[in-house]
Amino acid sequence: MIVDKLSKEEFENLLAAQPEPVDPAATAAGTAFMELLSTVDRTLLQEVMAEQHYEPGDIILREGGMGDAMFLIWSGRVAVVKGGLHSPTIVMYRQPGEVVGEMALLEHKPRSASIVALDSVRLLRINQDGFNELLKTHPEFGTNILASLSARLRAAQEMASVNSKIGRELTAELTTLQSENKHLLELQQLRQEMSDLIIHDLRSPLGNIHTALNMLELVLPEEVLAENRELLTIADVSYQRMQNLIDSLLDVTRLEEDDVPLSLMPLSLPLLVEQAETLFAFTIERRGIDFVKVFPDELPDVLGDEERLRRVLANLLDNAVKFTPKNGRISLTAVADDQEVRVTLTDNGPGIAAADRERIFQRFAQAGSGDVRQRGFGLGLVYCQLAVQAHNGRIWVEDTEDGVGSRFVFTIPAAPED
Structure with missing residues (x-):
């Protein structure tokens, strides 16, 4: 050649x-x-x-x-x-x-x-x-290629939206702070660094890790793959959970400003739960957690944005798995309630005091004290609240029957019947 x-x-x-x-x-x-x-x-x-x-x-x-x-x-x-x-x-x-x-x-x-x-x-x-x-x-394979190209277009649109938002914010700041050039330059640099951190310093290396893992799946001998399947599974699940975190971080600010168009369609809630569960199946099995799901046969579809509702479920399940003790129990139920579907996720972890139940939906809130390990919520629950509200739903925390653990409840509109 x-x-x-x-x-x-x-x-x-x-x-x-x-x-x-x-x-x-x-x-x-x-x-x-x-x-x-x-x-x-x-x-x-x-x-x-x-x-x-x-x-x-x-x-x-x-x-x-x-x-x-x-x-x-x-x-x-x-x-x-x-x-x-x-x-x-x-x-x-x-x-x-x-x-x-x-x-x-x-x-x-x-x-x-x-x-x-x-x-x-x-x-x-x-x-x-x-x-x-x-x-x-x-x-x-052809269908999946179309989906991948669609994902590429969405990623490009997302970057354009983030850059546009930064530009609008900087323009507004420039109008009000024209006499404070030094302050404006510092603010511009801070915003740009934050954008670069999210889009480049986090997302791009994470994508490289994932493609490298997929390359190993292609080139390693099958017997080597079999011997190291557990390690590869841990790495892949960790990638997916980190990607979910980054996507939530990107969406929080946009949801706060009502800058996220939702692609609403009828969705099967049990299927969404199954997809979210795959991120934690390995941890659930290793820690001996009993994860029980109860869905009535007549449960209607919900009307929602597939990606964002799946992320809501993943964030809530991540929180439950994190604080449920070994050999503990997590239950997820869903029931139709008038024109909406009510979803309830219960764990038997340390629980959340009544005084903290509003505050946990704020950025980086923590709950718990004393001998009980603090429950830190970062941006996960902030995202959940914003995403549920964008669907015209509600989310809250309530008491469990025996007073042990925590129970998160949210509602999503049911899809109209044909």
């Missing part, structure tokens, strides 16, 4: 270039592709994937060439370069576990950037025929 190579000067210019910040939308799309590929039969993957090696300075793909293949980065780094290779206008780095070239492959259009090896690189190549074979033998 004949490979074009950068000149020494071009390669030095590339290494000296200041890379653009990682785009969370691109990271989200790459992670989604890795998740999809990790579900495909390993024998088929071995047939459609070809391993390729490149040395530093090798030009893997050229801008303007037809998108006939996508690549999974197994090891090493590559640079995504837009503009001439002798004087690039945009340079982005991609690391092991990430995907490059997938958009041109999907769109059947010329590539919008060149790809250059920065280190000794190992790639897994999937060409157009192999990709089509995946779509043919796994029809759900």
Whole structure:
């Protein structure tokens, strides 16, 4: 295989270039592709994937060439370069576990950037025929690709919304603090650092961890995977819980300002609970917690935003699991009540004093004292209250029958009958 190579000067210019910040939308799309590929039969993957090696300075793909293949980065780094290779206008780095070239492959259009090896690189190549074979033998793969592209669009819209919000806030501050230039610059820097912390310093590395885990699922021998399944499960569940925390953190401010459009649709509450439970199934089993769910057969669907209601359930369940003792009990029930559904989650942990039951829905509140371990709630319950209220529901804490533990109750409108 004949490979074009950068000149020494071009390669030095590339290494000296200041890379653009990682785009969370691109990271989200790459992670989604890795998740999809990790579900495909390993024998088929071995047939459609070809391993390729490149040395530093090798030009893997050229801008303007037809998108006939996508690549999974197994090891090493590559640079995504837009503009001439002798004087690039945009340079982005991609690391092991990430995907490059997938958009041109999907769109059947010329590539919008060149790809250059920065280190000794190992790639897994999937060409157009192999990709089509995946779509043919796994029809759900195509559906999931559409979902991943939709997620990429939502991530891009989310970033645009956050940046727009920051811009509006800074404009308002500038109007009222024009004479205080130093204070304004400090405020602008603080806001920008907070935005970078959430979108870049937290989300992007977390996405890299997840794609790396999925890469291990693809390349490790099956016997090694079996021997280390528990460790991989712990890592994957921890990623999902951290991602849930970051998403809640991003949504709190937007929900406070009524800046979150909800995608309302009829939803099965038992299915939402099952999906939220997967985040804690490992911990529940390890700690011997008895998790009981009771749903009447005639329970109607709820009318809600799937992602945000699932996160409400995950945050409440996270809180219950955290404070329920070993071999304890958690129960979740749901009943229809007029035009809404009432959900009740009860644990037998340390409980919450009546005086604290309003305060726990404030940022970083804590409850409990003395010999009982304090219950810290961070932003989880703040998010739950804002998300439930955005659905025209209510959330509160009430006494348990025996006075032991805590009981959270929230209501969500029932979906109208057809």
